[in-house]
Amino acid sequence: QVQLQESGPGLVKPSQTLSLTCSVSGGSISSGGHYWTWIRQFSGKGLEWIGYIYDSGSTYYNPSLKSRVTISADTSKNQFSLKLTSVTAADTAVYYCAREERRAFDFWGQGTMVTVSS
């Protein structure tokens, strides 16, 4: 059973960079065939797809966030990470990491709340 766990600061100041890590167990992020994804959920429940990394290096981002997002992977630690620059209050959300297989997200982390506030 694949398990994912998000970690990172719960509070980020406006204009700074949000950094989160997803630790994966029960499966290798470098085994191929899966897209390792970040998704966020706003307080009104809406979910937003942020982007993914696959083949340990290729990435694709939501066009609406592309200029601010970087997703990277550390295969030695079986982790992948999210960096979101120049954050504002609108980036306050619960951030999830998930595994995508054939466009469905079959395993998710429990999520981590990130608040952007001074």
Place this chain on the structure above:
Amino acid sequence: QSVLTQPPSVSGAPGQRVTISCTGSSSNIGAGYDVHWYQHLPGTAPKLLIYDNNNRPSGVPDRFSGSKSGTSASLAITGLQAEDEADYYCQSSDSSRRGVFGGGTKVTVL
């Protein structure tokens, strides 16, 4: 504003059948992309309930079923149980290969 449209809430008595609609457009569901459904209890990891329109992962009860037609899809829960009280989300893809979601539907068991 979510890309896919779901009703905010549905409710039913135990044992009843409820359905949740998910309406998209010709850019996502109508373009032939599959629809997937998730069950989410706040504070927990969302759970894949239905994939590829009408398939259940191992362990998901057959009380849950999905269908898709045109630019819409639906999730049906038959024999509603108290444990089914949760938020449900539909998800599809678009031509730019990004995931698109519905706004979520809260199911209340009366």
